[in-house]
Amino acid sequence: MPAANERAAKIKSRDKRRVKLDVRQSTHICAIYFNCNDRTAFFMFVLGTWVYLFGVCVSLFDVSDCALSSKASGYSESLDLKPLPRNNLLASFNFEINSDLAQGYDLVNGTDQPVFLAHYGLFPRSVGQIVKSTQTHELHLRFTQGWWDSEEWGLLPHNGKYAGGTGVEVWAWIAGESYDEAENHWYELVNALSGLFCASLNFVDSSRTTPNPISFRPDPTTGASTLIAGKGNVSSSSLHLYHGSLPRETVCTENLTPFLKLLPCKGRAGISSLLDGHRIFDSKWQSMALDFVPTCDSDYRCRLHMTQKVDVVLDVLRSLQRRHSPVPKPPPSEELQCDTSKSYHSDSICFPLPTPDTVNWRLSDVFGRKIQNRCLLDRASENDVSSYSVCAHITPDWHLSREGGVIVSSTSSKACFSLLENDEFDIGFSTSNSASVSKNEPPPVYIQRSMTGRGQQNGGIQTIIYNPSITDSVSLIYFESLPWYMKPYIHTLAATLSNSTTSKSPAIKREVVNEILYRPFLERVRGTYLELKLDIPPESRLALSYDFDKTLLYLAEYPPDANRGFDVPPGILTVISKENNVSYAYAVRTSSLLLSLPTPDFSMPYNVIILTSTVMALAFGTIYNILVRRFVYEQDVVRERIPLMQKLRQRIIDRFSRWKEARAPESDKVNPGADANVDDSLDEKN
């Protein structure tokens, strides 16, 4: 048996090698065609891809497999537009790419090597390779910015599944024989992603990593857990979950560009052509998500599924204003929308109406351009309109007008359009009552977190979770990871429940808090991890609070802008679904907090260095002088300057004395040349 297995593995690896070669050629062609940036070239590329895919299918699987694969391995994109109150617009871009079907994990041998990434079709190779080399089974990456107004806008898009906390958030399931191995893979992964997405993900080190938080256990029906559940051979102990977040990271165009590059049409055709950095980042809230999840069927044939989502809330009026002027110059007084019912109303006095109700704008006004073309990669899906759709969710008060494209479906609350090839697409929105929008469901909970206390020594954190439901209680998990320089006192953790009838009932920790998972911090190694399982009764407000101490850091540990404060990552609230009690129904993040630590006066070390250096220089100079210079008394120098007569006399005396010595019997051997030498030396001296 082992021999047969070996042989099978060998054949497999040979296949892999061949396929790899093909892929390289294909991507090479693709690059050339894209550089040409020509429509025909693009078409050629699409055709080439298709032919290539077909070839691959034939070479790997039988025909039936190929048919299945071509259908599901396609690419689909969609855009949902939804006007929100106060002339805001929620635009949800959704891109999905499936990898080709492949034989699943090598479960038989018990090694958790993902082998299905044998070749890349539309699937971005850059991500695929990273994921493969780091043995990542599931990856989630979020870039979020802004503030979601859940009171007015209701539920987060996709129930918060694709919304991250402020900054960058990443979590992944990673295989590893040991914990250390998996952890090393995790750091490799974040470093690689850092390069790929131009984000500071490489700063996700041990102090910013939380292993195995229960808030991120995946849905049992999808993702890595299907691998675990599917065969049982992939033990959950060999898969490790890591979570890291960078609340400080500012999301900007340098993150959007690589994000778009992963798409097959790279932001040049289809709905992704709307994604212009200037407009996306001038939004009230935006979140970019990249999810990378394997799905396996009952035969353990797996498919990698990549979802890319961009959700953005735009202020329509502000975007429209850009057309006239980049700065909000006051409008001419005739254009002001005034409340004429006021008694004092006149030409020069105008009480403004809250927001204009009559609006008329086009998609291209808000995004600055029309949707170009259609990202058609697949002739077979040319007539499949569902995978290239733009839908508007409106109320009957709104009137839509279309430019280009075709109508797919139209009801009073939703209208869907399909894009056409070689076509520009635009929708016009107009209404006389912009406040009338299709209501989002209210979120199951509201959360607000704030810093309390004064001074630089200690402080507190207070989190308020409100369950607005009249009838149902909510069970949820609240996750917090704190940096190590925040030293919380868990004994001060207090849960206070209050509702409309009873004002406040303190010390009910046991009834509300079911479970506390807590890992204390280690200075400079890891931060605090705190997870609470809570049950909040209907119409109640739970206030969680605890105190913490602030730390004085080492000088080198302060960032260059230490006086700004230190960002504390957002708390994550996950509502557990009532039905199966395992999967998660809703997730929401708090905003990040700014922690001000005691900060030294950084100019002081500088001053000290300057001062000590000056003193050192002065002292050194003096001592060096004393040590190196030869000091001679002035008198000595003067004395050596002997007058000529005296010199002559001295010579005569010297000669005489030598002559005397020479005459002495023992000085016979004296060399006569020695006399001259002595004279010379005397001359030199003088």
Added chain:
Amino acid sequence: MAILGTIRRQLFGKQGTRESLISLLPGLSFMLVLAGIAWLFVLPMQDQSRRTYISENALLPGQALTYFHGSEENIVRAFKEEVRMLSDAPGEERAQVIRQWISGIGYKSATHNWSISHYDDVKAGLNVYGVLHAPRGDTTESMILCAPWLNQDGELNESGVAIAIALARYFTRWSIWSKDIILLIPSDSSFGLSKWVEDYHYTSMPISSGSIQGGIVLDFPGQGGRFEKLEVLYSGLNGQLPNLDLINTVVLICGHMGIKVIVHDIDASDDNYEHRAKTLVTGIAHQALSGIYRSGAGSEAFSGWRIDSVTLAAKTSRDGYGLYDHMLYGRLIEASMRSINNLLEHFHQSYFFYLLLSPYRFVSIATYLPSAMMIGASFTIKGIYYWMSSTSTKSGRMFDQAISAFGLFTAIVFFSVALFSLSSWTPSSMLATTASVISTVTAMFPIIFRLFISPQPLSYINKLQSYVLVFVGLFLTTLSTLNFSLSLMLGLIFAPLAHALTPNVNSPTNKLMERLKCYLAKSISWIAIVATCPWLDIYLYYALVVKELVFPRQCSLQAFRNFLANTSHEEFGEFLSGIMWSWRALGVWSFVPILFVVWLPLWLVACVVVSVRAVAETDRPTPEERTVTVIENNKVHEDKPR
């Protein structure tokens, strides 16, 4: 050693070195007080101060164009009309209407109900505030735009509130904000505002934002919408000041816009010594008395929370006319908010300890601190002098004296602290009565001391003085680093108690001159005691500064009676309760606690010194001392023949 001996002989003659040095101390101490005062008046000289400058590069004051003009004025006018219509409305209704406006312009709005009470004395109000979440921000940082409904003089802040709301509306159209904007309309500029700030940092507010980086308080009463000059009010509580960069930013923007700007209500348009000195002294007085002087301007409510803020008060001339209009004021606020918005870090780059001499000149702590330090040190030196001079002879009785003097000192401090807690528990309505009882009782103290404390040796009195002076010296020097102005002011008030007191010793001789001298010294002591009596000083402060009465010029009973009649019992009680409230609600520790824990003990000890009969040591010499005297006499005799 021989050289040292020569020097000693040259300097001190026949006296011992120790005695000679000790005898120098009182003079040194007194000189330090004079030097401290002199130092203060050197500061306003041209070369002693520096021109202000922007230290934080990020601020870029006045660099951005402002667009709050044109049709925005129509909106300001409308809000002014609305504010005027609401001026008589009850708090609840007013808050609801304002909240509607704030929500209407797209802010998240909420009301904040506050009340503070002390027995039956209840202060309450309703603040309204709204948060504009920064379009691209993440609610970690915020800045405050605050317009109290009533300004510090209790006037309706009509233009201020209208401009704040119109500006807030205008701000929603910008997408440049990196920090949330909190629009805050507190019911008053003092307790309402400070309660809001406190609750923002301690309890759960319905709407919250991130940490507040800076704030601007608008104060523009009146309907006219024109102003003559702009006063920048910046004093915080307990001697805290906002970062100098914030003031410089506002002043610089005013300069760009051509607005005349003043500080401490002193028009220093020509930059001369007199104006600078006046500004300096007024600034010191405002800083020392902040929270007590008058109800707060608004910006001081943020001090202590690491929020730098200033109040920009538009000053109108009497006839309501002024060179500048409300839109210019609005653009000034806009530009200031833009500058705060530019900050990448919290205000930290420039000075937190400074004294302004004019809007454009300042002295930093290194330059001005010696003044208060010297005055503080003079107390310590005088205390050391008393200690040294009372321990010149070695005997066991000295130790007993030291202990018993310390006991008396401790008792006096405990008594003062007891009075402190008594006054904190007193209901506001009873304060005036309690104050008169306490002041009568303390006025009786000199007599009580005279009657009930038996005559004490002089060294005992000296030890007592030494304790209290060292205590005060330590306190003042420490305080000077926290609240320079208060330390300086207290130092000057306390100085007579250190230098003008003469113990109550019977005149040793019958010579007329000696007796006259003695009586003069005694009367000076009593004048010092009366002049530094805390109760009298508080009353005079109230009458002369708060009520702005004129002290009677001629010395007739009638004039004094008239003077007293102008200050009613109830009003004085209100004034006192205001002081107590500033301690209770605003946390101004710089007055009430210091009054009871430092000032009163010092004054009571001074009373003891002046009233208790002291016995000169030579009257009852101890046996050892007597022998010493004898030996010295013998020495004198021996010396004579030579």
